Each structure stands twice: as C-alpha cells, then as structure tokens.
Amino acid sequence: MQRTLSLLTPSGHLTLGNLLGALRPMAAAATAAPAGCFYGVADLHAMTTPHDPGRLRALTAETATLMLAAGLDDATVFVQSRVPAHAQLAYLLECTATTGELGRMIQFKQKAGDESTRAALFTYPALMAADILLYRPDQVPVGADQRQHVELTRDLALRFNRLYGPVFTVPELVLPTAGARVMRLDDPARKMGKSDADEAGVVLLLDPPDVVRRKVARAVTDSDTGPDAVRAAPDKPGVSNLLDVLAACGGSPEGLTTYGALKRAVTDAVVAELEPLQKRYAELAADPGHVASVLEAGAARCREVAGPVLAEAQSVMGLGPS
Ligand code: AQP
16 A cells, blocks of 8 residues: 655644645645555654744644644644654654754754854754655655755665665655745745745735635736736746646636736635635644544554564664664
C-alpha cells in the first residue's frame, strides 16, 4: 500500500497557501488510500524561535481541527509531540547529518541572528527528516518551499542506509500542479506565510468572505492594461499569482480581460473553496472532545507504526542489545 506523509507547523493561522500547496493534495491522497496516510501537526517545529506556550497549544488545536475539516479525517491525524519516536529518531539523524548541510538550509540562513538564536533552528531539519522517515512513506505532498527539506531527507536516508543498513524508504517529493507556491497578494515576490505579522496580503482559511474580498481587491496586479493584460508572465508576478490561485481553486481565466474581472473571479473561487471547510470547522470546533479523541487514536497508531522503525534504526547504529 502506498504511504503518504505530511506535517504542518502550528506557527500561525493556516493560509490559502497551506490549503492549495498541502492540505488539498493531502486530502486527495487520503481519499485514494486513507490507511496509508499519516498527517501531523508539527508542534515541536513551532518552538525553534521564541514562542508563547498558550498560543502554541491553541494553534495546535486549531491546526488539527482545520486538517480534519479539510477532509483528512479518514487518514491518521496526530500531534507530533505525542509520538516520542520523532524526537528520538531526530537525534540519530543529527548524528548522520553534517553541520555543512544544516548550515545551508534556507530557513536557518533567513532566521538565524546572533548568539541568542535557538540551537533547534539549526538542528530542526534532522527532526523534519525523522518526521518523514519514521513512516517509510513513498510520497511527501508539500508546497514548493519544502523542496530543500525533502531533498535533505532523501540524502540522509541514503547515507544512513549506506552506512548502517537499509532501514529507510527514500521518499519522493510531490508538488501540486497549481498552487505549489502561493505568493502574498500585496507583495508577490514573497511567499504567503502564516507567521508573517502583517496579514494584509495573506488569505487565512478562517477569513470570512468579505475579508477575502477586501484582500483580493487590494492585490497587486500590473500597470499594463492592454487587451491581453490578464496573462501569466515572469514580469507580471501579481497577475500570475492570481491566475495560479484561480486555477488551483478550479476556476477558469476564459473571458477575463480586466484585472477587476480577474479579482472577482478569484474571490468567488476562493470563497467557494473555503465555505465548506469553514462550515465543517465550526462543527468540529464545537466538539473539541471528538477532535481530542481522533488525535489520541492517531498518535496511538503512529506509535505502533513508528516504534519498530525507530528500534531498527537504533539497533543498526549499535544501540541496545545485539
Ligand atoms: N505559500 C504557500 N504556497 C504553497 N504551499 C505552501 N505551504 C506553506 N506556505 C505555502 C505548504 O504548507 C505546508 C505546511 O507549511 P509549514 O507549516 O511547514 O510552514 P509555512 O506555512 O510555510 O509557514 P510559514 O509561516 O511561512 O513559515 P514558518 O511557520 O516556518 O515561519 C507545507 O507543505 C508547505 O510547503
């Protein structure tokens, strides 16, 4: 059976980028083969920069509830910290990775500052590799920003297998055909991210329709207003981004000749995409006991699946009895 693995970090409120780049492809895989899908809330990854414990707990619950609302409820959904094998395997992979490759990770280069930078910001890619390799997945559906992490994971799996024995499956990165890298509406040079303090150009999954409308209406487009102005091109990043979002939400650019018409089409497509998800979210959020029991069952299944893989990795590295 095909195995699929993906995690989301509760470092902010989930965005349209998270939905189109990750949640939708994850839901498609879960519909095709639910028993093979493992989807987690990566709460340990939300602690690599200073964090507020209460906010982390609330965002973990919100993220898990949104994942279920997005149609992942047939898959195994869990919270990473409830499966200790993740942190345990991460240490073994820190002993496999080099400081050179960890130092080249884009997130570290972007976020590392002075000596007060948390050590975990340097080592977290080994935890991310552990998150993946523990489940021996064939596929990892993620947005394009995760390419470097999955490549490192593949490198570590190959190196570990060569040095110690064939423990890990080497997974494939799977990107969606549209929505792989949704950009900010107000600044299409920057990725739409959930930990940005300024939410003006970021569509949140729980934004009501009028907020979506306002954010899309203010999206950056282009000064060119000719008859073929509405087209994707490298020198039209804002328009290209809106067309990508439209395509990912199942809309068509057919007959759209003005930026105003494009924005209305994008708004309608995004609102239609979010409406059922928000309705389901409201139902689930009203029943936190149900969500907690789904997560508990998910973590129990993960402990069963991941435990033997961790034990094998420990054994071939020389830990424990022979
Ligand atoms: N803009 C995006 N377009 C397409 N896919 C995206 N993803 C994230 N942003 C976009 C995909 O969503 C999944 C979970 O992402 P994440 O939790 O690892 O981190 P993030 O949403 O990328 O978070 P931030 O806020 O931008 O950065 P952090 O939280 O690290 O400070 C992944 O599959 C990701 O590709």
